[in-house]
Amino acid sequence: MPAREAVAALLKRGRDPVVTLTLRATVAATISYVIALRISTEAAPLTAPLTALLVVQVTLYSTITTGIRRVNSVVVGVLLAVGFSALVGLTWWSLGLVVLAALVVGQFVRVDEFVNEVAISAMLVLGVSQLAHQAWDRVLETLIGAGVGLLLNFLFAPPVWVGTAGESIEDLARRMRHLLLRVSEELDVPTAVEHAEARLHEARRLDQDVSEVDVALRRAEDSLRLNPRVKEGLLSRVVLRTGLDTLEICVVVLRVLTRSLTDLARRRGEDEPLFAWDVAVVMEQLFAHLGGALVSFAVLVTTQVSRNAEEAEERLAAELSAARASRDNVAQLLLDRVREHPHAWQLHGAVLAEVDRILDELTPEHRSQRLMEELDRAAHTRRERFAVLTRIRDTVRGGPGGPVPRRPAPRAGGLLLRRLQRGVWPRE
Structure with a gap:
């Protein structure tokens, strides 16, 4: 060994x-x-x-x-x-x-x-x-x-750095999950403001992690360009780039979430927990499912095999469904606690709104829409860059005034994502 x-x-x-x-x-x-x-x-x-x-x-x-x-x-x-x-x-x-x-x-x-x-x-x-x-x-x-x-x-064609970029994206998602789990462990215990601020600073440090992942992704994007060993390079770049963009948005929302919890800790006394025991238990489940959804999303956008992509999508759908159910339970419990702490209802609503933003970003339908928009934008940019060749091609195919076929709008997000995923990865 x-x-x-x-x-x-x-x-x-x-x-x-x-x-x-x-x-x-x-x-x-x-x-x-x-x-x-x-x-x-x-x-x-x-x-x-x-x-x-x-x-x-x-x-x-x-x-x-x-x-x-x-x-x-x-x-x-x-x-x-x-x-x-x-x-x-x-x-x-x-x-x-x-x-x-x-x-x-x-x-x-x-x-x-x-x-x-x-x-x-x-x-x-x-x-x-x-x-x-x-x-x-x-x-x-x-x-x-x-x-x-x-x-x-x-x-001797250089390696395709897609695998390295994929590992960086998955590692970023796991760090976000670990942060959510550490935050959830402090919800039902008296939390000092210093501890809450430490989690806020940790969330802010994720910005540096995003920058490092962006460097690895740019290297991967360059390795797909003009590489004779790669097919569907444009689709690979779009899938990875949009995946990192989604995680970057979630990092920003996670930073705002920890800021809301820090403000809540300031409102509470040092001997008072952030949430009541029953609320904290359900919220801990919510953060666990939210972290699992982040990791499943990262695996989905970086996997190289269609079967693995389908499995990752199923795990993502299960985590999102469980997270939404926990979110609804938390919302009902917090609503019942408003009378006890009416001065903190804005922060309770802010926490729920930030969770909703992360869930919305990870939704397959939302991602499919982003993929289609980026692919259309890339195709439009390519047509403008090679306008002369495009006009010649259109003339050969049926005249410059002929209709230009448009990409169909996404229907079922999961089905569309699977179809895109099967053609995503470079085949060597």
Whole structure:
């Protein structure tokens, strides 16, 4: 067993983005330098491995876009240096002018983070005596580094980081569930304001967790773009993104819920529990079902097998049904307690309203509607981006004035979600 665990840990570590990027960048830089030694006239053509290090990313899409910007920045800088050298030599004011021109032009050619590279290339080329050879060698080495980085990712496609993003989404949902369970344990006991505020701060820290999950999801989205091993990449990105958006909304509502409980603790004395014993028992059940629904929802949007998706949907439906039943019981019990504590009825209503918002966000019908809206928006954006090709395609299919088929409105949320789920995940 220890050997198996060690092998499993090693394989898992090999799928880590940092490990993948380190190995690919090292191999690309070494190959680039070997090729540049044979082609370039420079004694130490270090621009090629430097470019490879900057170009290689954890996803194919990022590598392509970075390589294009990198080559573009170097070419623009070399051209500026050639133009300035034809007019003036290297002086303090010509150096200032070429740096200013390079930085300004770099903003217009959209090289993003490589704006400074335009000025660096221009300065290095402007300061050499054999301008033509230096300019050509710098462009050649840049092309070698970018080409090796792109070719390496084409021949050995980077992993699809959907699994890592899915694990991050599920982990976020479990943290939310744990917070709800800890809050429920303090409902029928005297709760100090400091303890209630601690739960509020814990809910606020979930915002940082959302940011970390967003980074992992962006990596997964990039890994699905232009990847030859992936089909239905757009649908995968939409499903994961809308799932994280839903959990992010629930995080905000959960933060407001803990704030309402903190305000309620301030209204109560330190020797008085937040809720009566019978109310606290039912509310503890409500929070348990609510946490289970959050985890089931996360599993539903990240599962890769249709049968597992159906099982996750059934668990989600059961948790939501039980949560709504508990919510109704809590509402009736709180209504009976209004006469005892009329000064806190606003906070009681706020707690119920926040629970209702989370339940509404997790409803399959609500999610199906979001999926359809995002898919329609993505299709509309693609049609606008490739308007010429779209008009040609419409003409071939039946004329530019023909009716454009629209996506049917969602009917049964569960059925639609299952149909979407079967085509969601990348097939390798």
